[in-house]
Amino acid sequence: MRARTKFIIGGALVVGTVGYLMASGIKETGVYYLTPTELATKISTDHSFYNVGIKMGARVVKGSITRDVATQTITFRATDGTHTYPVIYHGLAPDTFTDEVDVVVEGRLQPDGTFRATTLLAKCGSRYEAVPRPNGQGTMPAT
Amino acid sequence: MTDIGNVALWITFFVALWASVVGFLAGRTHRPELARSAERSIFVMWGLLVIAAVALMRALLTHDFNVEYVAAYTSRNLPVFYTWSAFYAGQKGSLLLWALVVSTFGSVALLVNRGKYRELTPYVAGTIAIVVVFFVATMVFASNPFERLGFTPPDGRGLNPQLQNPGMVFHPPMLYLGYTSISVPFAFAVAALLSGRLDTGWLHAIRRWTLVSWLFLSCGIVLGMWWAYVELGWGGYWAWDPVENASFLPWLTMTAFLHSVMIQEKRGMLKKWNIGLVVGSFLLSIFGTFLTRSGVISSVHSFSQSNVGWFFLVFLVLAAVLGFGLLAWRWPMLQAEVKLESLVSREGSFLFNNLILIVIAFSVFWGTLFPVISEALRGTKVTVGPPFFNLVNVPLGLMLLLLTGIGPLIAWRRASPENLRRQFLWPVTALLVTAASLAAIRMSDWWSVVAYALGAFVVGTVVQEFVRGTLARHRLHGEMYPLAFVRLVGRNRRRYGGYVVHLGMVMLFAAFAGLAFKRETEVTLKPGQSVDVKSPYGWTYHITHQGVSQYEQLNRYVTAATVDVLRNGKYIGTMRSEKRQHLDSLGRPTFEPSTAVAIHSDAREDLYVVFAGAVEGTEEAVFRITINPLVWWVWYGGFVLALGGLITLWPGAQGPTAASRRRAEPAGYVAQVA
Numbered sequence: 182m183r184a185r186t187k188f189i190i191g192g193a194l195v196v197g198t199v200g201y202l203m204a205s206g207i208k209e210t211g212v213y214y215l216t217p218t219e220l221a222t223k224i225s226t227d228h229s230f231y232n233v234g235i236k237m238g239a240r241v242v243k244g245s246i247t248r249d250v251a252t253q254t255i256t257f258r259a260t261d262g263t264h265t266y267p268v269i270y271h272g273l274a275p276d277t278f279t280d281e282v283d284v285v286v287e288g289r290l291q292p293d294g295t296f297r298a299t300t301l302l303a304k305c306g307s308r309y310e311a312v313p314r315p316n317g318q319g320t321m322p323a324t
Numbered sequence: 325m326t327d328i329g330n331v332a333l334w335i336t337f338f339v340a341l342w343a344s345v346v347g348f349l350a351g352r353t354h355r356p357e358l359a360r361s362a363e364r365s366i367f368v369m370w371g372l373l374v375i376a377a378v379a380l381m382r383a384l385l386t387h388d389f390n391v392e393y394v395a396a397y398t399s400r401n402l403p404v405f406y407t408w409s410a411f412y413a414g415q416k417g418s419l420l421l422w423a424l425v426v427s428t429f430g431s432v433a434l435l436v437n438r439g440k441y442r443e444l445t446p447y448v449a450g451t452i453a454i455v456v457v458f459f460v461a462t463m464v465f466a467s468n469p470f471e472r473l474g475f476t477p478p479d480g481r482g483l484n485p486q487l488q489n490p491g492m493v494f495h496p497p498m499l500y501l502g503y504t505s506i507s508v509p510f511a512f513a514v515a516a517l518l519s520g521r522l523d524t525g526w527l528h529a530i531r532r533w534t535l536v537s538w539l540f541l542s543c544g545i546v547l548g549m550w551w552a553y554v555e556l557g558w559g560g561y562w563a564w565d566p567v568e569n570a571s572f573l574p575w576l577t578m579t580a581f582l583h584s585v586m587i588q589e590k591r592g593m594l595k596k597w598n599i600g601l602v603v604g605s606f607l608l609s610i611f612g613t614f615l616t617r618s619g620v621i622s623s624v625h626s627f628s629q630s631n632v633g634w635f636f637l638v639f640l641v642l643a644a645v646l647g648f649g650l651l652a653w654r655w656p657m658l659q660a661e662v663k664l665e666s667l668v669s670r671e672g673s674f675l676f677n678n679l680i681l682i683v684i685a686f687s688v689f690w691g692t693l694f695p696v697i698s699e700a701l702r703g704t705k706v707t708v709g710p711p712f713f714n715l716v717n718v719p720l721g722l723m724l725l726l727l728t729g730i731g732p733l734i735a736w737r738r739a740s741p742e743n744l745r746r747q748f749l750w751p752v753t754a755l756l757v758t759a760a761s762l763a764a765i766r767m768s769d770w771w772s773v774v775a776y777a778l779g780a781f782v783v784g785t786v787v788q789e790f791v792r793g794t795l796a797r798h799r800l801h802g803e804m805y806p807l808a809f810v811r812l813v814g815r816n817r818r819r820y821g822g823y824v825v826h827l828g829m830v831m832l833f834a835a836f837a838g839l840a841f842k843r844e845t846e847v848t849l850k851p852g853q854s855v856d857v858k859s860p861y862g863w864t865y866h867i868t869h870q871g872v873s874q875y876e877q878l879n880r881y882v883t884a885a886t887v888d889v890l891r892n893g894k895y896i897g898t899m900r901s902e903k904r905q906h907l908d909s910l911g912r913p914t915f916e917p918s919t920a921v922a923i924h925s926d927a928r929e930d931l932y933v934v935f936a937g938a939v940e941g942t943e944e945a946v947f948r949i950t951i952n953p954l955v956w957w958v959w960y961g962g963f964v965l966a967l968g969g970l971i972t973l974w975p976g977a978q979g980p981t982a983a984s985r986r987r988a989e990p991a992g993y994v995a996q997v998a
Binding site: 184185187188191192195196198199202203205206207209210211212213214215219236250251253272273275276277279 | 557558663664665666667669672675676679680683687690691694695698704705706707708709711712715716719720723846848916917918919934936937938939940944946948
């Protein structure tokens with residue numbers, strides 16, 4: 182057999198294996214990324230979504246955060262303007278987690294309508310970029 | 325002064341336009357006066373961009389808060405060190421730095437190659453000029469660093485506290501240098517394709533440049549990992565975040581190129597592939613920036629989403645059409661001079677090395693873009709995270725590690741059974757002994773055992789090469805061993821520098837494999853209370869909470885929690901983790917609070933303590949305690965990697981003659997001289 186043919190066979194084996202790993206990886210670890218409205222739509226048509234891990238991207242409703250340091254429980258409401266879900270999270274919140282920031286929570290929606298999050302990521306529009314104001318104080322960009 | 329800067333940008337824009345037109349014209353018509361004009365324009369552009377950079381730096385240092393950029397990223401109480409780094413803390417300043425770096429590299433490339441490659445340099449100047457046109461256009465039309473406000477704030481907003489870290493001072497410029505310096509190889513590739521001078525000449529001109537880009541990118545990535553580890557406080561250094569992946573992609577293609585270019589030099593094969601890799605690396609550098617600036621992919625590192633992203637997309641498409649279009653046009657001229665003789669050869673192992681690097685790049689690319697892909701195909705966004713990337717890349721990474729060991733051992737063209745036996749005996753012994761010892765101590769993670777065994781194999785390879793080379797010099801030239809060793813490396817810098825890079829990679833793999841043994845606990849402690857944490861080595865850390873204190877320091881208000889740490893009953897130190905509330909010059913709080921992590925580090929493991937907050941009004945504190953084995957090896961592996969890169973790059977002995985192609989070369993220095 183020519184070396185070139187051997188390389189093509191070897192290469193096809195590598196590519197095939199990786200293709201299989203990627204496909205199964207996406208199937209097993211892929212997570213739906215939804216907004217509260219999309220989640221509400223999905224749930225209303227397909228109840229199996231209660232059993233699937235999902236990521237929800239939303240904004241923290243101002244003044245809705247309660248923290249219990251002793252039990253390390255954080256509750257807040259997350260909204261996209263149309264739909265709002267209460268979220269419960271156990272663990273440490275990132276420094277950037279505060280009122281009106283965009284968060285990505287990963288977890289499951291409970292049948293009672295609360296979102297039980299296992300991870301909480303917060304991002305802040307002003308994290309690296311900012312808009313100066315006349316009073317000299319930093320403010321979040323109006324988005 | 326900012327007016328001067330602004331004018332300088334505009335003039336740069338027109339000069340760059342001129343240079344791009346004249347450069348390509350000169351390349352086509354071979355008119356020397358046009359070529360000279362294009363070349364001079366590159367130097368003029370560089371001078372103008374230096375003026376613009378000085379203007380911005382001056383505005384920053386003199387606190388000219390009427391300038392939007394200055395007000396957005398600095399404040400009166402920001403230390404000078406960080407005021408300086410604010411130059412590239414934001415997008416607008418970064419763009420200026422990019423343009424400046426591209427024109428600097430372009431100028432250096434033209435100066436270094438003065439009088440050489442006469443048919444290529446006008447096209448090189450033209451291509452560099454196009455890149456500069458793009459960056460400067462983005463600034464003057466969409467994101468001008470000299471933009472003024474309608475009012476003058478009394479103080480600026482200050483720099484985000486997470487960027488007030490030495491890692492952040494050096495990490496971005498390193499990455500930018502890596503991203504932008506690849507423009508020079510790209511320009512040479514375009515020039516070679518346009519002029520039809522597709523012999524190995526252009527390869528000699530760019531091999532070092534690619535190595536420079538690779539070196540900067542490597543340093544930038546490792547510094548970024550270090551910054552994430554010490555500053556962000558989540559206990560790791562790599563999260564497969566889109567921004568991280570974006571810097572990893574061109575690194576992979578450049579690494580592939582640095583290997584496959586050797587096949588072209590020695591054997592005249594893989595010509596199309598190499599041009600493809602250079603073009604691809606350049607596109608991926610631009611793509612990385614597009615990804616983070618356009619908001620197409622949501623990342624935790626959210627930069628502002630601006631229309632600048634679309635400038636990058638347009639440029640990306642144009643560059644792809646130019647690069648790959650030219651490649652397709654010259655396809656017939658890029659036939660291989662010889663055929664692959666045997667898979668059991670240096671070429672064969674390099675082919676697989678390239679294949680795996682590209683497959684890794686593809687899987688990372690696919691995973692990063694999967695939210696977009698899945699939304700386009702199925703209408704629902706699906707994201708993949710670290711489990712996906714680890715599942716695919718751990719086996720691929722280990723195969724690559726295996727090839728790192730195999731490559732240097734087998735001969736070019738066709739390895740004989742005798743060659744294989746002689747070369748593989750000791751490295752394979754190292755592999756088997758390591759695997760057996762790890763099995764004997766019952767290391768629990770199977771992947772880690774494989775990683776360490778393969779690591780030992782690569783180290784065996786490298787040590788064998790150094791030892792045999794030194795012995796051979798000692799025998800042939802009668803040199804003392806240390807002298808023979810130094811001369812061996814000095815006379816074959818590219819080769820032995822490469823081996824040092826391999827050692828650095830082994831250290832990095834060893835560190836990554838250590839992640840399998842990471843331990844993490846969260847605990848709430850009152851002052852005087854303690855917690856015991858087991859390390860994977862079987863040690864017990866006894867951590868006692870000493871209390872919470874509050875004080876003002878520099879530009880921030882600090883709440884600090886202190887713990888005493890005993891390891892197996894022996895005191896090893898007092899660690900303090902802080903919550904910092906940064907203040908502006910009037911003492912008002914700015915930004916969200918940030919965390920300073922306490923790390924106790926040695927070669928075996930890191931104890932990583934994060935003070936997550938105190939129970940309201942008391943000194944009862946919540947801690948997250950992480951034990952990170954072998955993290956030290958990431959930083960030192962990065963250092964060794966950079967050292968190897970520098971050895972390879974060091975100018976001197978290797979002129980174009982040494983690099984000129986030899987048809988075939990037996991494996992190993994010994995075989996060569998014996």
